[in-house]
Amino acid sequence: MAKIIPFKAVRPTRDKVSLLAARSYDSYTAMQVESRLRDNPFSFLHIVNPGYKYQKEISGEERYGLVRNRYQEFKEDEIFIQDEKPSFYIYKIVNRDRLEFNGIVAAASVQDYAEDVIKKHEDTLEFREVIFKEYLKTVGFNAEAVLLTYPDNDELEAIIEEVMQSRAEYEFTTTYRDTHYLWNVDDEVLLKKIQQIYSEMPALYIADGHHRSASSYLLAKDLKEENPNHTGDEPYNYFMSYLIPESDLKIYEFNRLVKDLNGMTKEEFLIKLDEHFRIENRGMEYYKPSKLHHFSMYLDGEFYSLYLRKTKYEIKNALDALDTHILYVTVLKPLLGIEDLRNDQRIEYSHGKKDLAYVKTVVDSGTFAVGFGLVAVTSDELKQIADEGLKMPPKSTYIEPKLRSGVTVYEF
Known part of the structure; x- marks a missing residue:
């Protein structure tokens, strides 16, 4: 049974979210990174590329420490503010091709990952897992959700549709002409209902983010060993995820x-x-x-x-x-x-x-x-590979949606 819980996201203020939200760092060219860092002081790229402030390339542990410093500065300047109540976040994306994706940003269990309740279809590289684990351990937050998918569920879809009838907390369009919407759900009755629906699902599937989820699992193992008062409820026992139904998943070859x-x-x-x-x-x-x-x-x-x-x-x-x-x-x-x-x-x-x-x-x-x-690989093929405990060759799938970094941040 899948364990999905709400969390207190750290989020940009409504007036700054469109300026702050960024694609994955690797998706930008060097020229694009330079222009965004030069012209936009609120871009999340300033956090993940902290050496720009000193016009110097910085890597390794030195970079990790500076990433944490930049993140704390964004919080101190109240560009980022943490929600007071644990919440689920309904997230909708309408891309330039008019494809629509509706899902929930939540925290997924590393134990479910370890026990194959959260199923994988790709091999990961150990050195990348360890590098990202050390990064997470130093910075203390994760700003990129793992994309999880589940069988279409009418009850969950009805809840999402009902929430989306109200005014969105965020609504912004990127330069790539993708429009993003976010609704904050903190009603306790609704939170329990959503958790119950997920708990009745026998499995979830990683669509994108195998290294991120693997690194979160390694991080949880480390922090558990270092914590003599470990209970299992600590934030490090979970990782931020974006959960969408299978029918919303778009897979390209x-x-x-x-x-x-x-x-x-x-x-x-x-x-x-x-x-x-x-x-x-x-x-x-x-x-x-x-x-x-x-x-x-x-x-x-x-x-x-x-x-x-x-x-x-x-x-x-x-x-x-x-x-x-x-x-x-x-x-x-x-x-x-x-x-x-x-x-x-x-x-x-x-x-x-x-x-x-x-x-x-x-x-x-x-x-x-x-x-x-x-x-293109189908979602059924992806699930069958995962169910049989097999792994696809590298670069078998290019999957959408692609979330923006920094819209919701998970701290541990």
């Missing part, structure tokens, strides 16, 4: 781009591919696959459709049926010599929002030799 053909000519490569795929030359036609086990390929100025020969490929479990895994075990590893999908410098990824025109452009430029297009 990640296309694959490879820099060379591993010493083969085009003709040799096509002959090798023929073992596992029925190949059709589509010429200049933009071929985008629409079915599982169908792939597109752009090579030497032409598109190809690749249909998996099922008589040559055995499916024993959910991972075997996953297109990103199929491409890896039939093409990327045996033919193109790419074993480490995370670290091999010969492969790069572009999410499906960039579409096949981007794949064509970078291959035509000579930066890459070949590009592969895939069908």
Whole structure:
């Protein structure tokens, strides 16, 4: 049974939320970061990039300490204020594509994570888990929610819809034309009802944020060992999450781009591919696959459709049926010599929002030799992978919504 609880969020004042809210730091170019830091003194980027104040690149423990200092300064200047009562936060996003996401910001249990009530579908890198754990331990807060998903629930949807009939605490539109809304729910009867609904769910699924949730679990283990009066109710036993129903989840594919053909000519490569795929030359036609086990390929100025020969490929479990895994075990590893999908410098990824025109452009430029297009993973595939205790290859999914950092902050 899932344990989801309300918490006292630290939040920007209503007049500053649009200025403060920021995308994930890694999503900005260096030029974008510079302009926001220069022109907007309220941006959350000032907190996560504290060296800007001294015009110096700062990393490691020194940076962590300064991040905490900047955060405390925002609180001292009353840019951030903590809510007096534990609350759930109804959060709505309408993006530039007119897709709408409705969910609840809440605290999820690290124990549920450890016991697989909160299920995972991706592998994590231990060194990244440890680095982020140490960061959290020093700064004492988390400003980026883990995206969790659950089966659609009519009762919960009705509660969310009812709350959204009132005036939102926040309503702001970003320069990316996404509009964000937030409602504060602190009514005790409603809080208990929402908790009860989640407690009746046998499982929740991580959609995005595997490293953040893993790091929160490691942090809780450390702080428990350091606390002789540990009760299990301390804030470090939970991590901030954004919970949305499966039907709201939008999953895009990640296309694959490879820099060379591993010493083969085009003709040799096509002959090798023929073992596992029925190949059709589509010429200049933009071929985008629409079915599982169908792939597109752009090579030497032409598109190809690749249909998996099922008589040559055995499916024993959910991972075997996953297109990103199929491409890896039939093409990327045996033919193109790419074993480490995370670290091999010969492969790069572009999410499906960039579409096949981007794949064509970078291959035509000579930066890459070949590009592969895939069908997006479904939420059912994601859940089945997690239920079977399996892990997807890296960059199997690009998932929306993407929350802004700093709209709600969780302290521990």
